[in-house]
Amino acid sequence: MSNIILAPLVVSIISSVLAAIIAIVDGIVNNYGEVKININGKKDITVKGGASLLTTLSETGIFVPSACGGRGSCGACKVKVLSDVxxxxxxxxxxxxxxxxxxxxxxxxxVKVKKDIEIWLPEELFNVKKYKTRIEAIKDVTHDIKEVKFKLLEPTEINFKAGQYMQIVIPPYEKIKESTQRAYSISSLPSQKDSFELLIRLVPGGIATTYVHNYLKEGDIIEVIGPFGDFYLRDTDADVIGVAGGSGMAPLKSIIFDMYEKGITNRNVWYFFGARSLRDLYYVEMFKELEKKWPNFHFIPALSEPLPEDNWEGETGFITDVLDKYIKEKMDPNTPKEGYLCGSPGMIGACVKIMTNNGISEDKIYYDKFA
Known part of the structure; x- marks a missing residue:
């Protein structure tokens, strides 16, 4: 019996000793000292080696987009490396x-920074900043989506294009021991420079969304980084076809109201928003009011599974089917068109297929695909 009791204890001690040895060896062997990063052939920065290129750059104030917080799952943090790594x-x-x-x-x-390295970055990344903000308001817009307003403290103003996104720095809490980052599209207008709003849907088990929905409070101080992204309105005369679902509402809301505010009302805008049932639908009155003021704007919400008590009289079915019907039956086939999409990867893929089948070239379809 004593051997049975002692065996796990011995294994535990051996494991602890091995872990300590590995940590010491790693600290000795992987002590890369100071290394240089050359950026765009113009700028050299000296950094401590050993961390990822993403982390190392952020510590010097250069922020590369990372929608997944550096987990290697989003593919947003792409950098051209000019030297051998x-x-x-x-x-x-x-x-x-x-x-x-x-x-x-x-x-x-x-990519770990182990030696001198040469990289190339888009110039716009040098305008990305880290902001200190205070949570000014949190509002439930559906049963699982919160509208969160961030008041800027330092710096006190932000410049962004409608459609771009910010990364929230989620501090350590019971689900994580170190801070992480997640990306969310801005839903407010660029003209509102002292604050911005995000729409954040609760994802079961999600590190960031759990924090926002269950821990974040009005008055909290939160760091955010941005703006990022090339999802914005192109300067053309083409008709705009926007499609969104869930919190994908955010960038389309910003783009559409920015167009109206700037007087870009000569272009036809068709905005399709898909939800499961009435409880998943929001901002309907806001867009219906905009329709009354802007004759070229058309808002088409659709429910895929309306409940009997919803008494829904609008479009039903998958938003892709509704989109296909409207392109074929309601839109002028002779006008150029552009697609602006925000939602799940599956929804975006289906919408791209519908649009290309209806003559919209894929290079005229724009989206941010957040998994």
Whole structure:
């Protein structure tokens, strides 16, 4: 009996000793000292080696987008590496195209800075900032989506394009020991420079959404980083076809109201919003009021599974089917069209197929696809 009791204890002690040895060896062997990062052939920064390129750059005030917080699952943190840092890792290849791999584009969260390195970054990333904010208001807009307003404290103003997104820095709490980041599209107008709003849907088990829905309170101080993204209205005369679902409402709301505020009302705008039942639908009156003021704006909400008590008289079925019907039956086939999509990867893929089947070229369809 004593041997049975002692065995797990011995194994535990041996495991602890081995872990300590590994930690010491790792600290000695992987002590890379100071290394240099050359950026765009113009700027050298000296950093401590050993961390990921994503983390290392952020510590110097250069923020590369990362919708997943550096987990290697979003593919947003792409950086062109001009020096040899070894072959692409299995964690990178599923998120890179053959063309990107040929040009040595890497996921900066997966590349460790072990020696001097040369990289190229888009110039707009140098305008990205970290902001200190205070939570000014939290409002339930559906049973699982909160509208969160962030008041800027430092810096006190923000400049962004309607459609772009911010990354919230989620502090440690019971689900995480270290801070992490998640990306959410801005739902407010760019003209509102001292604050901004995000729409955040609760994802069961989600690290960031659990924090926002269950822990975040009005008055809390939160860091955010941004703005990021190339999802914004293109300067053309084409008709705009927007499709969203859930919290994908955010960038389309910002783009549409920004168009109206700026007087870009000559373009036809068709906004399709898909929800399951009436409890998942929101901002309906807001968009119906906009329809009354803007003859070229058309708001088409649709419920895929309306409940009897919803007494729903609007469009029913999948939003992709409603989209297909309206393109065929309601829209002028002779006018150029652009697609603006925000929702799940599955919804976006289905919408792209509908649009291309109806003559809209894929290079005229824009989206941010957040898993």
């Amino acid at each position: 070894g072959p692409h890792l299995p964690t990178e290849t599923p998120l890179l195209t053959p063309e990107e791999m040929k040009e040595n584009v890497r996921l900066s969260c997966q």
